[in-house]
Amino acid sequence: MSTPVSAQAVKDLREKTGAGLLDCQKALAEAGGNVEQAITILRKKGAATADKKSGRSTKEGLVSSYIHIGGKVGVLLEVNCETDFVARNDDFKTFCNDLCLQIAAASPLYVTRDEVPEAAIAAEREIAVAQVQGKPPAAIQKIVEGKLEKYYSTVCLVDQPFVKQPDKSIKEILTEKIAKIGENITIRRFTRYQLGA
């Protein structure tokens, strides 16, 4: 190999993509050890299996719940996978429990940004535009998009930083789980009750 590749980088890459050991080693070598570039290489080759799996249909899964101490906040969640075998897997159950905790703690309103109503997005955009008057149009555009991203990462579960590991988004954790478990996984729906709210 042209570049020495660290075992840790290979491990990271496998977690992120679900690709095979050899594919990861080769891609990292080709990318000079750069993980992001290696991901692109794997994607082009179609070896990033998490991406491939995300198209597969999910009809099994688990309904799980979490009640915060004191019974003032509760969460109900449905996560789908491809087989009942995986639904009974501890990794899958842990992921569902982590999502319940996330929803209880970070109060998302939607699973993905596709669910955010057009009117809510328009309102956010309007607020953002009003906040950045007097800058060049190109800068305004960029700042507004940044503010919208910030909004999504507040209200959309998959865009939120994972409360247990804030350097990763829920979407990244999900991709890692798909790679590790080897089945497509989808977060179907959730409900969060806060007493009296």
Added chain:
Amino acid sequence: MSTPVSAQAVKDLREKTGAGLLDCQKALAEAGGNVEQAITILRKKGAATADKKSGRSTKEGLVSSYIHIGGKVGVLLEVNCETDFVARNDDFKTFCNDLCLQIAAASPLYVTRDEVPEAAIAAEREIAVAQVQGKPPAAIQKIVEGKLEKYYSTVCLVDQPFVKQPDKSIKEILTEKIAKIGENITIRRFTRYQLGA
């Protein structure tokens, strides 16, 4: 007293109304031992406290949940009461757990009939009318009302027979709890997830 009153009848009457021991004894004696009539007497006197309590505001309570074995069905529920003291009471918790089981088992769609959409009621009425052609109008009216009651007792949580004790409706169990616990209790909302449904 004019009529001998059984201890069991007094107990039943107290559970149903929450009225005091002496009031119940007097009302039963006055009603010749007839519990239904005694309830009416107590109501007229304003001694049926469950009725009085049902007007009081409920801001405390519990969010509780139930996941059926296998994780294919789950329920999230909010029940309100007047004080946090009652929310932490075992009787109240048991009632919440029973309601969760009820919702999991009997799949209601609404808490009360007030929540049933007008269109759904109109559709039910239409079906019922179509089923009873060729009878006298007065009979049709009565049969249709009966079928609507049946519909409510299927889709409305409070009108459903309690799965653990089918001779009582959830509404009756609720009234008993209000009488026993001594605070107004309201079933605020619930969500039921069935995997893939």
